[in-house]
Structures are given as structure tokens and as C-alpha cells.
Amino acid sequence: xxxxxxxxxxxxxxxxxxxxxxxxxxxxxxxxxxxxxxxxxxxxxxxxxxxxxxxxxxxxxxxxxxxxxxxxxxxxxxxxxxxxxxxxxxxxxxxxxxxxxxxxxxxxxxxxxxxxxxxxxxxxxxxxxxxxxxxxxxxxxxxxxxxxxxxxxxxxxxxxxxxxxxxxxxxxxxxxxxxxxxxxxxxxxxxxxxxxxxxxxxxxxxxxxxxxxxxxxxxxxxxxxxxxxxxxxxxxxxxxxxxxxxxxxxxxxxxxxxxxxxxxxxxxxxxxxxxxxxxxxxxxxxxxxxxxxxxxxxxxxxxxxxxxxxxxxxxxxxxxxxxxxxxxxxxxxxxxxxxxxxxxxxxxxxxxxxxxxxxxxxxxxxxxxxxxxxxxxxxxxxxxxxxxxxxxxxxxxxxxxxxxxxxxxxxxxxxxxxxxxxxxxxxxxxxxxxxxxxxxxxxxxxxxxxxxxxxxxxxxxxxxxxxxxxxxxxxxxx
Amino acid sequence: xxxxxxxxxxxxxxxxxxxxxxxxxxxxxxxxxxxxxxxxxxxxxxxxxxxxxxxxxxxxxxxxxxxxxxxxxxxxxxxxxxxxxxxxxxxxxxxxxxxxxxxxxxxxxxxxxxxxxxxxxxxxxxxxxxxxxxxxxxxxxxxxxxxxxxxxxxxxxxxxxxxxxxxxxxxxxxxxxxxxxxxxxxxxxxxxxxxxxxxxxxxxxxxxxxxxxxxxxxxxxxxxxxxxxxxxxxxxxxxxxxxxxxxxxxxxxxxxxxxxxxxxxxxxxxxxxxxxxxxxxxxxxxxxxxxxxxxxxxxxxxxxxxxxxxxxxxxxxxxxxxxxxxxxxxxxxxxxxxxxxxxxxxxxxxxxxxxxxxxxxxxxxxxxxxxxxxxxxxxxxxxxxxxxxxxxxxxxxxxxxxxxxxxxxxxxxxxxxxx
Numbered sequence: 001x002x003x004x005x006x007x008x009x010x011x012x013x014x015x016x017x018x019x020x021x022x023x024x025x026x027x028x029x030x031x032x033x034x035x036x037x038x039x040x041x042x043x044x045x046x047x048x049x050x051x052x053x054x055x056x057x058x059x060x061x062x063x064x065x066x067x068x069x070x071x072x073x074x075x076x077x078x079x080x081x082x083x084x085x086x087x088x089x090x091x092x093x094x095x096x097x098x099x100x101x102x103x104x105x106x107x108x109x110x111x112x113x114x115x116x117x118x119x120x121x122x123x124x125x126x127x128x129x130x131x132x133x134x135x136x137x138x139x140x141x142x143x144x145x146x147x148x149x150x151x152x153x154x155x156x157x158x159x160x161x162x163x164x165x166x167x168x169x170x171x172x173x174x175x176x177x178x179x180x181x182x183x184x185x186x187x188x189x190x191x192x193x194x195x196x197x198x199x200x201x202x203x204x205x206x207x208x209x210x211x212x213x214x215x216x217x218x219x220x221x222x223x224x225x226x227x228x229x230x231x232x233x234x235x236x237x238x239x240x241x242x243x244x245x246x247x248x249x250x251x252x253x254x255x256x257x258x259x260x261x262x263x264x265x266x267x268x269x270x271x272x273x274x275x276x277x278x279x280x281x282x283x284x285x286x287x288x289x290x291x292x293x294x295x296x297x298x299x300x301x302x303x304x305x306x307x308x309x310x311x312x313x314x315x316x317x318x319x320x321x322x323x324x325x326x327x328x329x330x331x332x333x334x335x336x337x338x339x340x341x342x343x344x345x346x347x348x349x350x351x352x353x354x355x356x357x358x359x360x361x362x363x364x365x366x367x368x369x370x371x372x373x374x375x376x377x378x379x380x381x382x383x384x385x386x387x388x389x390x391x392x393x394x395x396x397x398x399x400x401x402x403x404x405x406x407x408x409x410x411x412x413x414x415x416x417x418x419x420x421x422x423x424x425x426x427x428x429x430x431x432x433x434x435x436x437x438x439x440x441x442x443x444x445x446x447x448x449x450x451x452x453x454x455x456x457x458x459x460x461x462x463x464x465x466x467x468x469x470x471x472x473x474x475x476x477x478x
Numbered sequence: 479x480x481x482x483x484x485x486x487x488x489x490x491x492x493x494x495x496x497x498x499x500x501x502x503x504x505x506x507x508x509x510x511x512x513x514x515x516x517x518x519x520x521x522x523x524x525x526x527x528x529x530x531x532x533x534x535x536x537x538x539x540x541x542x543x544x545x546x547x548x549x550x551x552x553x554x555x556x557x558x559x560x561x562x563x564x565x566x567x568x569x570x571x572x573x574x575x576x577x578x579x580x581x582x583x584x585x586x587x588x589x590x591x592x593x594x595x596x597x598x599x600x601x602x603x604x605x606x607x608x609x610x611x612x613x614x615x616x617x618x619x620x621x622x623x624x625x626x627x628x629x630x631x632x633x634x635x636x637x638x639x640x641x642x643x644x645x646x647x648x649x650x651x652x653x654x655x656x657x658x659x660x661x662x663x664x665x666x667x668x669x670x671x672x673x674x675x676x677x678x679x680x681x682x683x684x685x686x687x688x689x690x691x692x693x694x695x696x697x698x699x700x701x702x703x704x705x706x707x708x709x710x711x712x713x714x715x716x717x718x719x720x721x722x723x724x725x726x727x728x729x730x731x732x733x734x735x736x737x738x739x740x741x742x743x744x745x746x747x748x749x750x751x752x753x754x755x756x757x758x759x760x761x762x763x764x765x766x767x768x769x770x771x772x773x774x775x776x777x778x779x780x781x782x783x784x785x786x787x788x789x790x791x792x793x794x795x796x797x798x799x800x801x802x803x804x805x806x807x808x809x810x811x812x813x814x815x816x817x818x819x820x821x822x823x824x825x826x827x828x829x830x831x832x833x834x835x836x837x838x839x840x841x842x843x844x845x846x847x848x849x850x851x852x853x854x855x856x857x858x859x860x861x862x863x864x865x866x867x868x869x870x871x872x873x874x875x876x877x878x879x880x881x882x883x884x885x886x887x888x889x890x891x892x893x894x895x896x897x
Contacts, residue, residue: 021813023816025705029678031704036805038804040801054581055581056578057579061565071571072481082729084535086534086539087729093867112518129787166777175779213508213509218510266791267570268789269581270582271787311641314734318732319730330530333518337516415481452576455757460756466752466754
């Protein structure tokens with residue numbers, strides 16, 4: 001497959017008319033060399049990206065049990081809703097009389113999310129979960145600053161997403177890592193020892209990345225609060241909890257949700273997502289500006305909060321994702337609990353069918369996902385299994401995460417998969433397990449059916465080629 | 479709508495295997511139960527849902543747009559949305575499994591290349607959230623590289639970008655200052671600036687470098703790069719900004735497209751994902767995510783940034799847009815935008831407005847209006863025209879693109895001239 005820059009120069013003049021324009025700018029600020037991007041005709045551009053799309057895999061093609069990412073089906077109607085002219089062509093600085101629809105949608109979305117999580121207020125501004133975390137830690141710092149306290153540490157279990165410690169460190173908090181106990185909970189004994197007046201917040205993912213609901217959540221919250229410490233919930237795994245339990249009722253002071261996970265906005269090949277941050281009322285004054293408010297039946301943007309930490313991005317958030325999530329919530333409405341019930345059922349069904357073929361990291365009922373270890377098949381077995389799954393037409397699970405499970409395979413089926421799909425997946429994994437015993441070389445050579453074979457990541461880092469250069473034209477690959 | 483395929487029979491069989499009698503018992507086993515009732519709307523069929531959503535969209539009013547200020551109303555070729563709607567592209571996730579994600583990965587490689595070619599920089603990442611937080615990441619990168627903690631911002635930065643920068647600096651315990659000295663990690667300048675002014679940046683770049691600081695250019699209207707000198711040529715070490723102009727709808731402020739590009743010596747400090755070219759086991763060309771040891775899922779608290787999910791689909795939109803427009807099309811976008819803005823400015827000057835730009839401008843400019851800017855804006859609004867951003871009592875920031883026809887411009891002028 002060519003890269004776009006390797007196409008021969010073609011005629012390409014059709015998208016905009018040519019007009020006689022005279023640019024009168026001083027010579028020291030204008031481009032001196034011709035713009036170094038190619039002219040390719042529309043037909044070849046369309047073929048190029050259509051062919052690229054055929055070298056890709058998405059939920060629309062098949063089962064995508066990538067743990068911690070909630071790769072559920074993305075309803076098409078939500079795409080149509082977001083593309084409606086009134087949403088997609090609206091300038092963000094339009095006066096409020098032109099934006100009542102958007103503001104109403106955002107305001108109502110906040111109301112729904114407050115109800116679903118048990119929090120008192122929300123900001124829809126953060127662009128993704130990691131930015132929500134950043135905002136959450138900034139809010140925690142502002143909270144303690146206003147109380148005249150200097151707290152410098154964050155408690156994070158070793159099963160946490162890497163973003164939690166990365167975020168704490170950007171905000172100059174020192175991370176205290178707490179190990180997991182034999183049931184996959186945060187070790188409550190170690191927690192008690194390490195909880196000190198210097199701890200600003202506890203960042204807990206619940207259910208955690210092992211797919212397990214922390215059995216001590218209430219006690220952890222209680223101890224934190226007694227210590228003046230804030231409880232932050234990484235809500236990446238909210239798909240297990242809709243209508244079943246509310247983090248706000250378990251003592252969490254803040255939670256972020258990933259709308260692209262739980263609320264089915266498409267993952268886009270890596271984004272855009274939307275992270276939204278919910279807080280209890282005593283933290284609401286720190287939320288970013290502007291906030292969306294409703295007075296009588298009019299919606300407006302409120303910049304008044306004096307204690308706000310400021311802004312984490314331009315405008316109001318990934319609005320197009322808000323539209324999709326709002327539409328998704330309306331499709332389920334009062335029956336949204338069914339989403340989580342089936343996510344949990346599907347995960348437990350798969351776990352039970354697979355736990356004898358592989359090792360279960362923690363032998364407990366799981367929530368919406370679970371972690372297997374393939375350690376009995378030796379080193380690199382998780383990688384080899386992942387690659388071989390591609391030959392059976394499945395996207396692999398998340399592998400080597402969480403870091404505390406050797407040869408980890410983290411499997412999240414979601415509620416939108418049929419029993420038949422789950423059964424086929426189990427068959428494939430069992431087949432691969434027997435291949436590993438009988439013909440390990442096949443598994444080690446996998447994948448055999450993808451557009452390219454196993455790729456050399458070491459070479460990519462050792463001899464970096466991160467962009468096309470015009471000089472590559474002479475030495476181009478077929 | 480109900481997106482769950484399981485039938486009653488399936489559910490029964492699955493529950494049997496798991497060994498519980500009902501789904502309710504299953505979730506009760508490990509989760510403290512919520513006993514309240516959620517105050518959510520009634521479930522809707524697809525038909526009802528679409529009606530509801532379109533109803534809300536209709537209460538927004540989309541007018542003829544003469545506003546820019548960080549969000550630009552450019553033409554988007556039809557092929558962009560058709561290609562983006564391909565499920566194999568938009569329903570995948572981060573290409574951790576490269577062999578199954580060559581489409582996304584190659585598109586990222588092409589995106590990185592386009593950004594480098596336009597900016598004259600050496601290396602770009604796979605995208606950041608949007609322009610303002612991309613600029614904040616540039617500041618964090620500069621502090622990490624130089625070991626210094628002061629940021630100098632030249633006057634004329636988009637006010638929201640400045641707010642975001644200040645929020646990030648507060649969180650990371652850095653300082654935004656008004657002087658360049660031996661504590662300065664980076665010098666930031668937007669070009670063209672918020673008011674549309676195009677500056678010769680060589681001098682500022684030299685000033686930054688002689689203080690041992692990095693020079694960061696912030697580009698928010700990147701179609702300008704089709705006719706302006708690329709930042710790589712005037713000494714920028716980092717270029718960070720917003721790519722919404724490249725084929726991404728206004729969409730009330732997001733999702734947009736943050737980008738960051740640097741000179742080679744800063745590669746290992748780049749935040750976020752980077753795609754690289756490599757070969758497979760048979761020697762065929764392929765693409766992978768590379769330099770992942772910088773990232774949070776490996777490096778945790780020592781990562782260069784906490785970013786994970788980025789704006790991949792928006793980067794794909796920009797890549798397709800740039801491929802479709804090509805050299806000829808993008809140059810036309812820039813020339814038409816420039817021409818329309820200068821045409822409107824000239825006509826406004828004839829009816830008593832005064833241009834306040836201190837430097838040449840591209841497609842955005844500031845005028846002093848006779849009377850109040852607010853009254854003027856509401857007069858334009860009555861004619862279905864979104865006339866500009868009120869900067870002060872009598873200052874209006876106006877933007878034109880190729881979407882503003884000569885007729886629109888005449889309508890604008892006749893609305894404000896009062897005839």
C-alpha cells in the first residue's frame with residue numbers, strides 16, 4: 001500500500017474555484033517555497049482511504065473484547081443525531097439566543113449523569129478521562145489551598161490505570177502505591193498504615209482494572225474522610241454499575257466518566273473521547289468555567305465562579321460526543337440498568353467458560369470484565385495468544401495489563417455481544433490453548449491472516465521513521 | 479432502542495452456567511445495591527429518538543458566520559464525512575494491536591507527515607485534545623526539557639488559551655511571567671495572533687534562544703500556513719495548536735484537533751502517541767506505535783504526559799481533508815480567506831470603520847466601529863449574520879473564510895451602514 005505522498009502528481013482543482021487574488025504581504029513573513037503537499041485527484045484519495053479502512057478492525061467488523069476500554073456497539077442513530085445541521089455547524093461563540101438547543105442538551109446530560117452517579121454537579125469540559133483526572137487533582141489542590149492545608153501525596157492502588165499516577169505527578173503530588181490483596185482489593189492494612197495527613201486524595205478505580213468491585217470501598221472512604229482526604233473515583237469501569245450502584249453513595253467525592261466507554265460514543269481509532277467530571281456539592285465551586293445554568297426556561301453560560309480552577313480547554317468540551325451520549329441515554333432511559341446487568345452476565349459467563357483453560361488472576365465473581373493469566377503457557381504467551389486470535393477473526397483482549405498479573409489477558413465482552421459470539425470466542429481461545437501445546441510454532445508465527453505479519457517494534461524505535469520526507473520520493477518502496 | 483442481542487433462552491443458559499438464578503442475584507452478590515429509582519426519561523424507539531434529537535438541533539440557529547476566534551468555518555469536501563463514516567475506521571480504538579490496525583496507523587503516520595510538512599518541523603505526534611491544551615502541553619514539555627519553570631507569553635494569545643495555560647501552570651506549579659530571563663523555559667507567541675496580526679517571528683525566536691529558552695509558536699488558524707512562512711524556518715522549537723480548520727465541523731466547540739510538532743532534539747519529550755514506520759516478519763512495510771516508554775501506561779508517574787485517548791478520528795479527518803485539497807486546494811482556501819477578509823475590511827473602512835491591526839493580517843481583523851459593538855452585532859443578528867466577537871465597547875473581531883461570499887460581504891456592509 002502506497003502512502004499518500006507516494007501518489008504521482010495528479011490534476012486536483014475541483015473543490016474550490018480559482019479567483020484572481022493578490023496577496024499583499026511583506027516578503028519576510030510569506031512562504032518562499034511551494035507548499036510541499038501533493039495534489040492527488042479525489043478518486044484516488046477516496047480509494048486510498050477506503051483501502052486503508054479495509055486494513056483496520058472495529059466493533060462494526062467483529063468482537064473487540066479490549067479490557068478496560070468498553071468496546072460496545074456504537075448505535076448509528078447517534079451518529080445521525082450528532083451530524084444534524086443545528087449541532088454540527090454551530091459556532092461556539094454564537095450568542096445564547098442561537099445556542100439554546102445545545103445548552104439544553106448539555107444541561108440535561110449533566111442532570112442525567114448526576115442521577116446515575118449520585119454526584120451533585122458535573123463539568124462536561126474535559127476532553128477525555130485523563131484530562132478529567134487532571135481537573136480532579138487540580139480541584140483537590142484548590143480545595144486544600146482554600147482550607148490552608150498543604151497535602152502532597154496521592155494514594156493509588158497498584159492495579160490502577162497508568163493515567164492515575166501520571167496525573168498525580170503532573171500536579172506535583174507524590175504517588176503512594178498500595179499493593180492488591182489476595183482477593184484483588186486494595187490491601188486495606190497497608191492503606192491504613194500509609195494514610196497520613198499529607199494525603200490529598202485516594203484515586204480508586206471501581207470496579208478496578210481486575211474487573212473486581214473493591215469489597216472495602218465504604219471503609220476506605222470512611223477512613224479517608226476521617227483523615228480529611230478526598231475520594232476520587234476513576235469511573236472508566238462505570239459500565240458495570242449503571243442503575244445498580246452509585247459511586248456518590250459509596251463516599252466518592254469526585255468521579256470521572258468516559259462517555260466513549262460507558263455511553264457508547266465511538267472510540268474513533270483512539271479518540272475523540274469525552275471525560276466528564278462529577279463532584280459533590282462542596283467541590284462544585286471549583287469546577288471549570290463556564291458552567292451551564294438554567295434560569296426559568298433559559299439556558300446560559302455562567303462565568304461567575306470566583307473559586308473555579310479555570311479552564312482545561314477551549315470552549316465547552318467535545319460537544320459532538322455529548323450529543324451522542326445524550327442520545328444513548330435517551331434510547332435506554334429508565335431501563336439503563338439492563339446495560340450493566342448484561343455486561344456483568346456476559347463477563348461472568350466468559351470467565352466461567354475460560355477459567356480452567358487459563359489461570360484466573362483472582363477466583364471471584366467478576367464485574368464487567370476479568371483478567372486471565374496465560375502463565376502456564378510460558379513467557380510471551382499472552383502476546384502470542386493475542387496475535388493468534390486475529391487469525392480467528394477476533395480483536396485481542398488487552399494484554400500485559402494490569403501490570404500485577406503475569407501474562408495478563410484482560411477481557412471485557414460488553415453487553416452488546418450475543419451468546420453465540422461469546423461461544424465462538426471461547427472455542428477460539430481453547431483451540432489456541434491446544435495449539436500452544438501441540439503446534440506452538442503456529443501460534444508464535446501468528447498472525448498469518450492480517451494485511452501485515454508481526455511487526456518489528458524494536459526496529460521502529462531504533463531507526464525512527466516518524467514522517468514522510470520529500471527526499472523519500474527517490475527511494476520509495478514499490 | 480435496546481442494543482442487547484441476548485434472548486430469554488440465552489439468558490437462562492448463561493445464568494445456569496454461572497450458577498445463579500437471576501441477573502439480579504448475580505449483581506447483588508458483589509455490588510452494594512442502589513435502591514432508589516433513576517430519574518431518567520422514558521426509553522425511546524429509534525424513530526422517537528431521532529425526532530427528539532432533531533427537535534433539539536432545530537432550536538439552535540446557524541447563521542452566516544463572520545466569527546473565527548479559535549473556530550473557523552471552512553468548506554469541508556463531501557468525501558471527508560463519507561470516509562469518516564466507515565465503521566472499520568471509527569469503531570476501532572487505539573492501535574495497540576498493529577497488525578489489525580494498519581489503516582489507523584498509516585493514517586496517523588500521514589497526519590504526522592502533513593503537520594511536519596506544513597509547519598516545517600521535524601516530528602509531530604498523533605494528536606492532542608485541542609489547541610489550548612496542546613499549547614499547555616508545549617509549556618510542560620519546555621519546563622521538563624529546560625529544567626526551568628517560567629513561561630513567557632507574548633501579548634496577543636487567544637484569551638481562552640491563556641486561561642488554559644494558567645490553569646495547567648497552577649496545577650503543575652509553574653509561573654506565567656511577563657519577562658524573558660534565565661528562568662524562562664519557553665517563549666510563546668501565537669501567529670497570526672488573536673487579533674489577526676502576522677508578525678515577523680525571527681526576532682522573538684532569537685530573543686528566546688539567547689535566554690536559553692525554547693521558542694513555541696501557537697497556530698490556531700492553520701490554513702494560514704499555506705501562504706505564511708512555516709515556523710520551522712523562523713526558529714520555532716515547538717509548534718502547538720488547533721487543526722479544526724482542516725475538515726472538522728464547528729460542532730459548538732468540539733471535538734477539535736490539537737497538534738504538536740517539535741524539532742528532533744525534543745522527540746523523547748513529546749507527549750502522547752507517535753506512530754513509526756517499520757517492517758513485518760517478511761520485510762513488508764508496516765506501521766506501529768513507537769517510543770511508548772514515554773507514555774503513562776508504561777512509565778506511569780514518570781510519563782511525559784498523562785494523555786491517553788487523543789483525537790484520532792479528527793486527525794484522520796484532517797489527513798483526508800489535506801489529501802483531498804492538496805497543494806492547489808489549500809492554497810485557494812488561504813487566498814480566498816485572505817481576499818474575503820481584506821474585501822470586507824476595505825468596504826467597512828469606506829463606511830466609517832477603522833482597522834486597528836498593527837501588522838498585516840490574514841483572515842481575521844479588528845475594527846473600531848462607529849457606536850457600540852454590541853448594538854452593531856445585534857443589528858447584524860437580525861439580518862441572520864453572526865457579525866464578529868465584541869472585544870471592547872467599540873471593537874469587533876471579524877473573520878472571513880472562503881465560505882463568505884461576496885454577496886454575504888455586501889449584506890454585512892449594508893446592514894452596518896444602515897441602508
